Amino acid sequence: DADVTQTPRNRITKTGKRIMLECSQTKGHDRMYWYRQDPGLGLRLIYYSFDVKDINKGEISDGYSVSRQAQAKFSLSLESAIPNQTALYFCATSDQQDTGELFFGEGSRLTVL
Amino acid sequence: GQNIDQPTEMTATEGAIVQINCTYQTSGFNGLFWYQQHAGEAPTFLSYNVLDGLEEKGRFSSFLSRSKGYSYLLLKELQMKDSASYLCAVTDSNYQLIWGAGTKLIIKP
Numbered sequence: 001d002a003d004v005t006q007t008p009r010n011r012i013t014k015t016g017k018r019i020m021l022e023c024s025q026t027k028g029h030d031r032m033y034w035y036r037q038d039p040g041l042g043l044r045l046i047y048y049s050f051d052v053k054d055i056n057k058g059e060i061s062d063g064y065s066v067s068r069q070a071q072a073k074f075s076l077s078l079e080s081a082i083p084n085q086t087a088l089y090f091c092a093t094s095d096q097q098d099t100g101e102l103f104f105g106e107g108s109r110l111t112v113l
Numbered sequence: 114g115q116n117i118d119q120p121t122e123m124t125a126t127e128g129a130i131v132q133i134n135c136t137y138q139t140s141g142f143n144g145l146f147w148y149q150q151h152a153g154e155a156p157t158f159l160s161y162n163v164l165d166g167l168e169e170k171g172r173f174s175s176f177l178s179r180s181k182g183y184s185y186l187l188l189k190e191l192q193m194k195d196s197a198s199y200l201c202a203v204t205d206s207n208y209q210l211i212w213g214a215g216t217k218l219i220i221k222p
Contacts, residue, residue, distance in 0.1 A: 042117070042200070042212030043156075090155060099144060099163070100204055104155035 003027045006091050006105035014113050019078040021108045023091030031094045032074040033102065034058075034066060036087040043090070049074055050096070081112040115139045117213035119201050124219045125191055133186045133199050133216045141206020147175050147186045148200040150215065156200055159186070188218075196220045 004025045013019055023032065034046040035058075045058030047066040055066060063085060065077045078085055088109050092102040117137045125131040137145070144163040148156035162168055162177035162184060174187040186199055201213040 040121075040214060042214045043202075044212075045210070088153075099161050100208065100210065101146065101158050101161065102148075102156070102210070104157070106155050107153070109153075 002106060004091060004093055004103055004105040006089075006108045008108060009106065010109045012111045012113065013081055015080075015082055017081050017112075019081050019110065021076045021089055021091075021110070023074045023076070023105055025072050025091075025093045025103075025105075027093050027095075027103060028071075029093035029095050029103070030071065031096055032068065033092040033094070034064075034074070034076045035090045035092065036060070036085075037090060037107075038087050046076065046089075078110075078112075081110075083112045086110060086112045115205060115211050117201055117203060117211055119199075119213045119216045121214070122217045122219065124221060125188075127191055127193060127220055127222050129191050130187065130189050131191060131218065133188075133201075133218065135184045135186070135201035135213060137182050137184075137201070137203045137211070137213075139182075139203050139205045139211055142179060143204040143206065143208055145175075145177055145184050145204075146200075146202045146210075147173075147184075148202065150198045150200055152197070159199075191220050193220050193222070 033048040035043040049068045091105040119135045147159040150156040160175035167176045172189045177184045198215040198217045200215045
């Protein structure tokens with residue numbers, strides 16, 4: 001089983017719908033992240049959390065919200081999806097005691113029509 | 114602003130050697146990562162450099178020059194499975210990770 005699990009892996013939805021992407025990890029890491037990846041662009045940070053009570057905006061947080069339900073769970077929500085949120089979304093974790101190496105989930109491909 | 118530059122695409126031959134360059138301009142420096150990403154899959158860690166010099170790990174090596182804001186990833190004895198994108202990322206003074214757009218490496222028989 002993967003150490004960082006994302007659900008759903010693929011989702012097609014319509015403009016205006018609310019979408020939640022979920023992430024759970026078994027690595028015991030405190031730090032969790034949500035990134036989006038678009039063709040030709042680097043990974044862009046949406047939100048990150050260093051522990052359950054700590055939530056921080058990344059460079060592209062507009063239109064997104066997150067919830068850290070437990071150390072192992074970090075979910076990303078699109079309150080009202082729009083087509084330019086069509087992308088590949090990755091959840092990642094890291095250990096604060098380490099170099100900062102990220103461990104990624106398998107990705108969630110979201111298409112907004 | 115903060116910026117990481119790497120070539121968009123490179124082509125190499127199976128069995129050969131290829132060097133993928135990365136230059137960066139960031140607010141401070143606390144380490145540089147290389148990740149490999151196969152199409153449609155998650156990035157996976159390849160290497161980490163925080164001091165100048167060459168780090169060797171099997172067929173892959175990574176070099177860093179902090180004074181020049183420069184790194185390269187060297188892949189030897191190329192195999193078809195090395196066809197992937199290679200992502201350079203730098204940790205800045207605030208320990209934020211800045212990503213390059215990635216270099217797509219195409220391996221030809």
